[in-house]
Amino acid sequence: MADIAAAERLLLALDFDGTLAELVDDPLAARPRPGTVALLDDISALPGTEVMLLSGRQLKELRYVAQMGPRVRLVGSHGAEPEEGLALDAAESALLEAIDLRWGQLVADPASAGARVERKPAGRVLHVRGVEDPVRRARVLDRGHSFVRAIAGLHVTPGKDVLEVTVLDVTKGSFLDAARRPGQRVLFIGDDVTDETALRVLRRGDVGVKVGSELDGPTAARFRVPNPTAVTRLLAELVAARGRALGG
Template structure:
């Protein structure tokens, strides 16, 4: 970690980001014997980037996650739509932080079930159709994942072209039988295996025997996670938009400060 990261993570967190209700929720969570802290990556800990592998974590983010993960009874996870290898590469995070990729379906041991021939054929068809759509929207590109293909339109400068490409993907390959569609911020992911951040959070919670689980995310894909939290758990939405989360912070720096506050309280 850089000296700048270390300084950012060890500086005194600022409280104005936190509402009284969120401050109380963090104090309660910090006192739990067993705690899970799970965070989305892009838009939560790292600013979005036109080139996905250039979306590096905000200053202090990785240091404070590592600090939390070293505390007794604390499980820390990154829960991302990225495939697990890409998440590890771009974030630089590793054990004891748990990395869960592909919207909750890809763990250290891989996927629960490998793709069969039919799955692979469907995935190849989806990829080809999305590639054709991307060719008509300069700047768009298709990302390959082990069980999905993803159309990225964030780099497309023309808003109309961005919307047309998204609409074509949703009306075309996303409407095929046997696929699972996740629409996020300027992305359409089409998978041949169902994935759910909610199911992943439940698995993390069960494995850790967690008394409280905290989940922080910014995207519409994170709503499936917020919706599966228990009454005692803490859901935190980053930025504007409708949400099932019970709490909200403004931006990525506020997330880093919040995590620092939690580490101080629990430490």
């Protein structure tokens, strides 16, 4: 902590769900843990420090649930939806229509009761957390994967009880790698499979933190914390350590 906090230029990049907020069944009910917004505001106010939320949520939804201050940069759809917006061509829009048709039939099937499809500007997400039986949940995901596997031009990303497809070849890792400024060191914190793409592009001198235990699977991160409560404590330590390092 003391080492990364002393970086001349620091980019703090974080996932939202499962990292700053507890995972909940209703996506719109998610909120940052108490004190988190103030801590990120404090960090972003420090010299040479940039804070970014890099989430799988679509941008307008991220704005609603995250409730961050103006200094925190919000990026949605795993990097495909920066604040400056995006535009799709006719071929990409046609691919989304094909997904809507196939997955619409899937979730309308009584055997998929509880599943839903989230529409994003550049992709779609099949959510199965609402499917009560774990065996049926896995079966719905498998069917969803089989429906889109044959469609050329799609990029498929599995997650926790979700399957996401996008028409843009963008991951959290590719976005983070392109977004970092010269001379910046990066502290990245995330919990999901999709966050591993960001953890894998970290460079010498950067720090990656996985939220979750070894039971959540392997990770490219050097460090782990158990839950969002521990992330809040980590951010408080970062505020104090960076303040000391910068002579504040």
